[in-house]
Amino acid sequence: MTEIELANQAIRGDDDAFLQLMLLHQKALYRTALAYLKNEEEALEAVQEVTFRAYEKMKTLRMPEYAKTWLIRIMMNYCHDVLQKKKRFVVDEDVVHVKGISDDFTYLEVEEALSHLSEKDRQLVYMKYLHDIKIKDIANMTSTPEGTVKTRLYKAIKLLRAFFEERGEGRRV
Amino acid sequence: MFEDEKNLEKWKEAIEKQEIPKAPLENAILQGFERARHKQAKQRRWFRKRGVWTVVAAAILVFTFITSIRVSPAFANAIASIPGMSAIVNLIQDNKGLQLAIENEHYQAIGVSGETDDAKVTLEGIITDETSLVAFVTEENKTRSSNRYFTNFRILDKTGHELSNALSVTWNMSDDRNSTAAVEVDFDGKLPEEELIFETSISDAPDEEGKETIQIPFQIELKPVKKEQYIINETVEVQGQKIHVRSITIGAIKTAIEIEFDEGNSMEIFGFEDLRLEDEKGEIWTSIQNGVTARGTDNPNVNTYYLQSNYFKESERLTLKFNKLMAMDREDAFLIIDTEKAEIIRQPKDQRFSNLAVYGPYIEIELRGEPGYHHGAFSTIMDANGKELHTMTGKISIVEDDQISLGFDLPDEEYTNPLRLPLTAYPSYINGNVSIPIK
Numbered sequence: 001m002t003e004i005e006l007a008n009q010a011i012r013g014d015d016d017a018f019l020q021l022m023l024l025h026q027k028a029l030y031r032t033a034l035a036y037l038k039n040e041e042e043a044l045e046a047v048q049e050v051t052f053r054a055y056e057k058m059k060t061l062r063m064p065e066y067a068k069t070w071l072i073r074i075m076m077n078y079c080h081d082v083l084q085k086k087k088r089f090v091v092d093e094d095v096v097h098v099k100g101i102s103d104d105f106t107y108l109e110v111e112e113a114l115s116h117l118s119e120k121d122r123q124l125v126y127m128k129y130l131h132d133i134k135i136k137d138i139a140n141m142t143s144t145p146e147g148t149v150k151t152r153l154y155k156a157i158k159l160l161r162a163f164f165e166e167r168g169e170g171r172r173v
Numbered sequence: 174m175f176e177d178e179k180n181l182e183k184w185k186e187a188i189e190k191q192e193i194p195k196a197p198l199e200n201a202i203l204q205g206f207e208r209a210r211h212k213q214a215k216q217r218r219w220f221r222k223r224g225v226w227t228v229v230a231a232a233i234l235v236f237t238f239i240t241s242i243r244v245s246p247a248f249a250n251a252i253a254s255i256p257g258m259s260a261i262v263n264l265i266q267d268n269k270g271l272q273l274a275i276e277n278e279h280y281q282a283i284g285v286s287g288e289t290d291d292a293k294v295t296l297e298g299i300i301t302d303e304t305s306l307v308a309f310v311t312e313e314n315k316t317r318s319s320n321r322y323f324t325n326f327r328i329l330d331k332t333g334h335e336l337s338n339a340l341s342v343t344w345n346m347s348d349d350r351n352s353t354a355a356v357e358v359d360f361d362g363k364l365p366e367e368e369l370i371f372e373t374s375i376s377d378a379p380d381e382e383g384k385e386t387i388q389i390p391f392q393i394e395l396k397p398v399k400k401e402q403y404i405i406n407e408t409v410e411v412q413g414q415k416i417h418v419r420s421i422t423i424g425a426i427k428t429a430i431e432i433e434f435d436e437g438n439s440m441e442i443f444g445f446e447d448l449r450l451e452d453e454k455g456e457i458w459t460s461i462q463n464g465v466t467a468r469g470t471d472n473p474n475v476n477t478y479y480l481q482s483n484y485f486k487e488s489e490r491l492t493l494k495f496n497k498l499m500a501m502d503r504e505d506a507f508l509i510i511d512t513e514k515a516e517i518i519r520q521p522k523d524q525r526f527s528n529l530a531v532y533g534p535y536i537e538i539e540l541r542g543e544p545g546y547h548h549g550a551f552s553t554i555m556d557a558n559g560k561e562l563h564t565m566t567g568k569i570s571i572v573e574d575d576q577i578s579l580g581f582d583l584p585d586e587e588y589t590n591p592l593r594l595p596l597t598a599y600p601s602y603i604n605g606n607v608s609i610p611i612k
Binding site: 011012013015022026030031035040047048050052054059107109110111125 | 180181182187191206210
């Protein structure tokens with residue numbers, strides 16, 4: 001069965017197809033969660049929650065060809081909510097960064113830059129650069145004109161660059 | 174831009190370098206899936222077409238979910254000594270008649286199992302009536318992940334010839350793997366005395382043909398019981414609508430009340446909200462909560478309504494009472510939809526239908542009722558040329574407290590829009606005060 005057939009079956013309420021679809025995209029979902037939440041346990045919990053939500057919403061998925069993007073968006077929205085809730089309780093924001101994914105400097109820098117983007121832009125960057133989803137597909141999936149997606153992505157990258165540059169200058173001093 | 178993308182590339186690599194906890198990840202997905210399925214199973218009531226639908230559905234499969242068990246001390250005593258009873262007590266906790274039957278030792282414990290690689294079914298016991306029986310069954314799904322549905326309950330004779338198939342099945346899911354069911358079976362005429370076979374099919378979906386069957390031999394040993402029949406033939410009026418009460422038959426499993434709605438009524442009466450029998454002490458027997466509540470006959474105006482049985486209760490006087498009926502103007506009692514445009518063309522004046530959605534052959538529409546209103550709204554579908562479309566499954570899910578969603582599959586055949594759906598229930602009522610002495 002192709003991915004689209006699988007998604008179609010799942011939309012029609014086929015439980016086995018739904019499970020297969022979830023297993024097919026489990027890594028992408030887990031990585032998204034990990035990138036957001038920076039904690040294995042929470043990422044696994046997120047995968048569970050997103051599986052739950054996806055099952056409930058499955059039949060509202062209008063475009064089976066974008067099932068993966070759809071799932072990733074549910075994940076990003078969920079993670080965003082979790083982080084928002086956390087903000088209210090975690091006073092020391094650095095705590096979040098202590099358990100990072102990697103000590104790699106570039107990674108940390110990108111992460112920090114990303115945290116300054118709006119959630120919408122951040123999601124765009126995730127879709128494009130972490131999941132290699134084509135701009136055209138992002139546009140279709142989000143019912144946004146392709147040009148708008150391109151412009152927004154370009155602006156987001158520009159913001160990131162500004163941030164890198166500022167940082168770069170800081171380091172040189 | 175190039176430099177930035179390189180940074181993002183490194184960022185991505187760092188994320189992808191992370192080890193994937195394979196087993197916990199799969200487990201997370203399975204758990205989310207099980208949770209969602211469990212929740213939906215709680216919300217969904219599947220019903221299934223069998224034979225010809227009448228105004229009132231002929232056979233309804235009902236899922237019930239009961240979290241706490243309430244029974245009388247007398248009943249609790251009676252069942253304590255009966256093997257297998259603890260598992261099925263939840264199926265009859267809302268049915269005084271069946272409880273009374275058990276208290277009066279009109280229950281035959283059987284306790285015979287049959288199994289396949291995937292499933293195990295135990296026929297725990299039966300209660301009989303003059304021409305029907307209720308079989309209590311426990312079911313176990315032995316597979317780890319997938320669903321197993323127990324369908325197509327039948328009674329066969331020793332040679333494998335079908336004597337009767339289930340009139341209704343009420344399920345109760347004990348947990349993910351175990352369920353119990355009360356299967357009601359009607360026979361043409363007297364109960365067979367020879368050795369019988371109780372059969373069920375095991376399938377992957379509630380509306381699928383079973384792949385395997387389980388057969389359990391048994392024989393009816395209960396003393397025959399005789400129904401009590403009262404001919405009434407009285408006509409009463411509620412808000413100008415004439416209702417003819419024809420007869421009342423009290424059996425060991427249920428009480429049947431035959432009622433005719435006058436042909437000349439201006440309203441379509443969908444059913445009774447509080448039809449009941451009251452004895453001289455004020456004790457009340459109400460309608461059956463889980464299982465068949467009513468049945469149509471060849472005459473669309475004549476229906477049989479069922480109440481919990483008071484067969485095993487001595488009473489000097491009995492009165493049939495009702496106050497509230499579900500009814501609406503005949504000329505308003507239908508819905509017209511266009512599945513191509515996903516539009517509601519016509520609906521009752523108070524506009525309770527909304528959000529018609531078409532997902533290929535699957536149609537969903539929302540209905541605003543009162544909190545706790547969980548009725549289906551239609552059972553037949555006619556296309557623009559008057560062709561009847563048969564739907565196999567229907568679904569009711571709860572959207573909000575006072576909002577339900579009704580879903581059904583259209584058959585895989587050509588049809589012409591718009592579709593007309595005569596209503597079989599609607600949150601619209603008439604009130605009166607009817608009291609008919611019967612004994």
